[in-house]
Amino acid sequence: MSNLLGLESSWWIPCYGWAGTALAIPWATGWVKRSGPRPAAYLNILLTLAAFAHGLWLLRQVWGRDPQILNYPWFRVADLDLTLSLEISPLTIGAVVWISGLSLLAQIYALGYLDKDWGLGRFAALMGFFEGGMTGIALSDSLFFSYALLEMLTLSTYLLVGFWYAQPLVVTAARDAFLTKRVGDLLLLMGVVAVSNFSGALTFSDLRDWAATASLDPTWAAWMGLALMAGPLGKCAQFPLHLWLDEAMEGPTPASILRNSAVVACGAFVLIKLQPLLALSPITDGVLVAIGTITALGGSLVALAQIDIKRTFSYSTSAYLGLVFVAVGMQQPELALELLLMHGLAKALLFMGAGSLIYTTATQNLTELGGLRSRMPATVAAFAVGSLGMVALLPLGCFWTLTRLALVYGVLQPALVGVLLWVNGLTALNLARVFGLVFQGSPQPKTRRAPEVGWLMALPMGILTVQTLLMPWLFGRWGLYPDWSPELRWIAALLTASGLVGAAIGGWLYWGSQRRVHLPWPELQDLLAHDFYTGHLYQALVVQPVGALSRGLEWLDRNGVDGLVNGVSLAFFFSGEALKYTLSGRMQLYVLVIVMGVVLVTAWLLHSLHLGLAY
Amino acid sequence: MLSLLIGIPLLGSIWIGLIPERAGKSIHRRLALGFGWVLFGLSAGLLLAFDPHLGSLQLAETMAWIPQLGLVYELGVDGISLPLVVMTGLLVLMAIWASGQVERPRLYYSLVLMLAAAVAGAFLAQNLLLFFLFYEVELIPLYLLIAIWGGPQRTYAATKFLIYTALSGILLLIGFFGLSWLSDAHSFTYTVLQAHPLPLVQQTLLLVPILLGLAIKIPLVPFHTWLPDAHVEASTPISVLLAGLLLKLGTYGLLRFGLQLLPDAWEQAGPWLAGWAVVNVLYGSLDALVQQDMKKLVAYSSIAHMGYILLATAAATPLSLVGSVFQMVSHGLISALLFLLVGAVYTNTGTRDLRLLQGLLNPERGLPLIGSLMVLGVMASGGTPGMVGFIAEFTIFRGSFPVFPLQTLLCMMGTGLTAAYFLLMVNRVFFGRLSEVATAMSRQQVRERLPAVVLATLVVVLGLQPAWATHWIEPTTADLAKSVALSAAATEGVVGKLTCFMACDSS
Secondary structure, eight states, X not given: OHHHHHHHGGGHHHHHHHHHHHHHHHHHTTXXXXXXXXXXXXXXXXXXXXXXXHHHHHHHHHTTSOOEEEEEEEEEETTEEEEEEEEESHHHHHHHHHHXXXXXXXXHHHHHHTTTOTTHHHHHHHHHHHHHHHHHHHHBOBHHHHHHHXXXXXXXXXXXXXXXXXXXXXXXXXXXXXXXXXXXXXXXXXXXXXXXXXXXXXXXXXXXXHHHHOOXXXXXXXXXXXXXXXXXXXXXXXXXXXXXXXXXXXXXXXXXXXXXXXXXXXXXXXXXXXXXXXXXXXXXXXXXXXXXXXXXXXXXXXXXXXXXXXXXXXXXXXXXXXXXXXXXXXXOHHHHHHXXXXXXXXXXXXXXXXXXXXXXXXXXXXXXXXXXXXXXXXXXXXXXXXXXXXXXXXXXXXXXXXXXXXXXXHHHOHHHHHHHHHHXXXXXXXXXXXXXXXXXXXXXXXXXXXXXXXXXXXXXXXXXXXXXXXXXXXXXXXXXXXOOOHHHHHHXXXXXXXXXXXXXXXXXXXXXXXXXXXXXXXXXXHHHHTGGGXXXXXXXXXXHHHHHHXXXXXXXXXXXXXXXXXXXXXXXXXXXXXXXXXXXXXXXXXXXXXXXXHHHHHHHHHHTGGGSOOO | OHHHHHHHHHHHHHHHHHSOGGGOSSHHHHHHHHHHHHHHHHHHHHHHXXXXXXXXXXXXXXXXXXXXXXXXXXXXXXXXXXXXXXXXXXXXXXXHHHHOSOSSHHHHHHHHHHHHHHHHHHHHBOBHHHHHHXXXXXXXXXXXXXXXXXXTTHHHHHHHHHHHHHHHHHHHHHHHHHHHHHSTTOOOBHHHHHHSOOOHHHHHXXXXXXXXXXXXXXXXXXXXXXXXXXXXXXXXXXHHHIIIIIHHHHHHHIIIIIIIISHHHHHHHHHHHHHHHHHHHHHHHHHHHTOOBHHHHHHHHHHHHHHXXXXXXXXXXXXXXXXXXXXXXXXXXXXXXXXXXXXXXXXXXXXXXTTTOOOTTOTTTSOHHHHHHHHHHHHHHTTOTTSHHHHHHHHHHHHHTTTOHHHHHHHHHHHHHHHHHHHHHHHHHHSSSOOHHHHTOOOOOSTTHHHHHHHHHHHHHHHHOTHHHHHHHHHHHHHHHHHHHHHHHHHHTOOOOHHHHHHHHHO
């Protein structure tokens, strides 16, 4: 019985975050000024800790059990039944623990990072909202609620990116983040409306059953799949809806930590849950693989040309999420999840490192950094472990995941192994480049007197470093590793080699004493730094046509529709003005007109007796 | 009970009108607030008296007035009018509260209460002529409220409003006379007319004037140009009433006269109406995208949102009908909130021009609370989950999709555009560096903020618990959908129609 009670309480977990938001409001709005904003942050950290502990406890309860579905009726009207349904399984609770753990670390980190910022209270409130939404997505078994929570994440991304709303770049970044994601969300909503009509169901488990037996028109199936895919597409910053993540790096770093690890993972998580529906149409899977490949190839290239330390990492996030998309398209949901987990940890660590650099040196421009090797030991460790965790290096982080993916692709679609090698190699190159530019070489003006960050930032960084190092051991304990077969050896060797080649090139180019910041060819540098000019593409294909259409319609509205109305009124007005000159004031004339009128009417009435009116 | 909802504000209107201006500075306001509270209390009390499980007309009152003409004083309330009546009570109170120190308070408050009585009467009337009477009575106070307390172009705007709405009234009257004279019942009572449906040809002929009259009132493109002008010139509380209540008279008419009294013609016209809804949504949204005046922007957004209601009533499934009434409530609350906030920006900065305003979220010298509520309001309007706009629109889209899939998808694009134009507005006005206009701003009292906070709370509460709104509506709309489907089946001899299937399925 107690066991049952325990599971019943799982819906509390998202509520911890939201309660934190509600409790932080007095500080966020500035009603309480005397205590400073910190109490709001403490409250939120406490509640996140509660969510984390609760999640861990639940994880112990559900470990090794079958998934359970909990249903809470929420809204029933006519034939629409929106039931809040939660899936309680080791996977979902594990995701909850992972998310709340990362959120906890990010919030402690924020205490240090936003130390002197008056908006800390607002930040804490938004982080609570963010965390609530993400844990909700992890638990939700209802497509409707996952959609709603994704949309809430869009809103909180907007507010978090726009945290420093007085800066011009932040203003556009927040706007673009919201609008780009909104495009994806809107298509997802269309998909949700369509799929709930076709299937009559809205929970993932019912949809899975339906998809197994459904006989849907292939065109509709394809369109539906594409629409459903669009939401995660925007959320995971995949081509062509990827530009927002790059701009979003203008926001505060503690939020970027979560955004690049957990938020993108939430989008992919929904995608993985939708996978049975996407599989209804072969086109959808093909599109998934294609988009993933394009983003993975392009993102890892573009990352090489970024001189903003956060932006270079954000492109690598897009690239890795591209690999996840490919994995989902190739029907490998388990490996996709594993990649999300591993990438998320390493990326969060890298962002923490980047944040501590930005905090100490007050710059995020790689050209202004350098020679920090001996000054910031914790940051160096975080960077090194994070980088190693990103690439396929035995035995750390992504090695096993990428190897097993390559093993699967080797059978199904060998070209995709090339994609993995490419991403792995270029990521290694880029990480070596960043590491070289930041830590090697001679100190620059801004890095000459850089101290290590305080414990509030160093502690979360340290914990995450240890966790990243421990992850392979944990996976070993859970028995997730395959046996060494000859093919596996080959693949492992290839992947390691690609990483080593990348790292060697990066080291050779950027670890030397002379500082080479840009790529050798300026055209290439520009092309990549501007992300293949995707921004111009948006302008030409979406922003300008819609703008022109709106302006045209507005003109029509003012001059056509309203002009007609005003024209009619003017016609009446002027005819009245003209007619008034016929009024001379002479009685005789009036009488004459009246008599003539009467005569005419009488004559007409007499003439048309058959109307029956003149009796 | 129902007569009190009309009588109390009318009494208030007369009472306030009798107290001379020199009697005191704030006595008119205090009296008006008192009457506002009583009206709100009464309308909320209606929720207790109303049995939500019944879909039929309740608390009916009948009294012969001029029976020779067919004018019978008949009131009643059902699931369609109940939410609107309650919202009338709420928004009138909010409007009085937000009015503050107006010039010539005697006339002002007297007119506002007269308007309240007329709107409540129109929602409660169960007789076509009585409805028409209230519909016309509402014109006079609103015309004066715009023409006396409005902006610089107020005479133009008020006259335009008057002419448009008077025309709409005449068209409605033509339709009403036709309804009564052509039927063998010779009555103006809704229920009697509903029991004696006309043949399809006559229904279609009558639908044209009625639809045109309502299209002016709602307003639908291309009869909408009076609305942005009226909103821009009207003062804030009047805009609240205009957007929150008066537009709803039109959409209410769609359900009452279009769907309920002319079901067969309505069904025939369905695809056309859905197409019209799409035009309305996209046209309004695209126009809003380029507006530079905040109030005009919100006004165009209102026009676009009315398109969703038209779509839902055209589809006429049980779900979409609940959605249409729910959307009326949702739009009433959200647009009232938005107009209050825009008004607050205007009173503080002296401008609503998007080119001049910037950075108002500044915590020290800006309007942080207004800004935060504005973010909430525009997100609600743009359909962010957790707020009432989303669930109302979702209900509409989900309900209309089986009947008009393509039109529904096109209308959904409107929600994307809504998010876009509102976000651009918030981004420009509240983000960025504080602009020149705003730095010279003086500190204002908080009187306009409390109504906004109340409305924002309602928007969130109903977003989290939509059933609190829909369970009043659902039995009535379910009955309506069923009767419409049955009548359609009877006239066409086809039972297998989708609407009927849905209606039978849900019951």
